[in-house]
Amino acid sequence: MRVAPWGRTRQWQNTGNAVAESDNIVVETAEKIFADLADPQTINNDKKNSWQAPLWQALSEAGLPLSWVPDDLGGSGASLADGFALLNAAGRFAVAVPLAETMLAGWLLAQARIASPEGEMTVLPASPRDRITVDADGALSGRCRGVPFAKAAKHFAVLAHGKDGISIALVDAARAQTESGLNVGYDHSDTVTLDKVQPVIIKAAPDGVDQTTLMLMGGVSRSLQIAGALESMLDISVRYSNERVAFEKKISKFQAVQHNLARLAGESAAALAAATSAADAIANARSFNDEVYLEAAAAKIRCAEAAEKGGGIAHQVHGAIGFTIEHILHRYSLRALAWRDDFGSESHWAVELGKLVASRGADELWPLVASR
């Protein structure tokens, strides 16, 4: 039973609030749960991962994993904007349960008016390079690499290509073959193979929802998580520099350290601005036009760059202690790096965005950039 205090039904293509303008009940609820059950230091000390089940249970009871699923399909019907803000908060805590993945899966299923089941989900494919096909009998086949939290998922939301176009399906995870893997942030990133798997339910995707749409939604979700992780990396790096003493003064008093932290602030700011702008663009989009494409692709590219540059500075400021497994810094820095790879890397999106810009022509570049 899911009870969401904000219970409003908003679907894709509806007009929502901007992330920053959204009422923050969703975020406040989530932050309280994260603070209670996902404290990075507590989690980092817990070698048995006994924190995972209570955290997931609390998030589920609050209706958060199905934020993007309307009430009548079993979700809590939060707006796209509120869901994006929630993912930004999850990034600030480097949350390592399939929250983003289940949200995306619920969102994808809802596009075809498929109800979401209870429990953890993830989406297939999770890379623009992979493809699932559907045959005449409605059976699904294909191999997807780098699927986040596939091992933990009870169901997959699948986007499949068939003779009659694009379909969206709900698949029982037990019917797929899943090879376990870990990404650079030590979270599950698995290879899933579907070999003529019959879905629980399959429906035609509505116009305007295709693999690119899914990748951009996933990419913006990851961008917000990266931006959140960078905010926390800035926060703990500033705090550390004000505590650590070297050469008889706090290292925050050294100009070289100050300037490094100023650059980290810049990277954190750029990631936040790019990600929240893209989230706002999607939340208010009527269709996936070039402007929304620019926003979403640019967010993934810029946030991935910030993960590298900003995370590097956070480690430099911390010195050796930040390189230890006991310290919480890696929970943010490695996860931010890992998130770069999901739903299309920055290299992928840069090529695609570059092609779009080139095909529009030189004199249409500025009108695109200045479109909002």
Place this chain on the structure above:
Amino acid sequence: MTAALRFDPIRLPEKCEQLRKEVRAFLADEIAAGTFDPHKPNREDTDAPEFSRRVGAKGWLGMTWPKKYGGQERSFLERYVVTEEMRVANAPTRRFFVADRQSGPVLLKYAPEHIKMDILPRICRGEVCFAIGMSEPNSGSDLFAANTRATKTDGGYLINGTKIWTSSAHIADYMIAIFRTSPPTKENRRHGLTQFLVKMKQPGIKVNPIGQITGQYEFNEVVFTDFFVPDDHVLGEVDGAWKQATSELAYERSGPERFLETYYVLTELVRAVGPNPDTRSAEGIGRLVAQLHTMRRMSVSVAGMLQAGKEPVVEASIVKDIGTVWEQQLPHRVRDLAAFVEETATNRETLERQLDFAIKTAPKLTIQGGTTEVLRGIIARGLGLR
């Protein structure tokens, strides 16, 4: 959170987009009439007084100021649109740019009424050019080391000393400058400087042009010898200029001019690679566009916060830090990507000529209007490190 940086995703209101169309149409007409060539940023004569008057006649100068001073009482976001369109078109804005962005707002805040009534409407009409007198031979980033003296005399002050790197001083009608009216105190080394309005083109002021590595003459040395400034030209508190400088910097530091100065080479690169770029060019262009887009969204966000009456000083410094580093690197990245452009590309020569100029322009971008080092110091203070 220690930092709590904010970059709200501002959407420009509908009236901005209408205005943008008007500005584009105006600039297209000016280009057609031969006023300037948008593909030639390296023009030798950057002063365009007639163009300045025509921009003024459109109501696009001092457009946020009160109507009684000739302004339009429009929003900062509207001004933002005008500024970015002018910049992207490489329009010759030198004559009015400083007055519109910086000097006018200072006069609005600190000048006596009769001076406001005299000068502000003329800025709005595009008739007057301003310079800013900050740096001196021994005082650059360290503003409070300024030593050009303003000595009290009957009815005003006598100015003696030298300002340097003063852009547009050779064409300027006025300068807003800081001069030393008292020595610094032990407790506050920032004490003792006063902001003045200076009428240029008078005896007692000598302007010596200084050549730049781009081949242009834009900045100058300005020597004051017993130059008289009347009492009513003091702007704000005597000895208290340091209190006046900081909040206005957010306007100066976050505008589109802080990342668009070399933008033209990116447009020209896109033209050169054509509609079907190879993977390398596509990726390079995609990254640059993503970075550009992000900076513009940050910059628009700061403009929106300014419009809402906030003072995003740290955010503005971040925009200038990231923006100027980017526009400085841009010509070099474009050069990398242009290495394999087809010999047959029709704009090859234009691109090469532009790159040549942009590469020579690049070093100044992280120095003018507050060096990268100064900006990072401000950001560090905002983070609670100083």
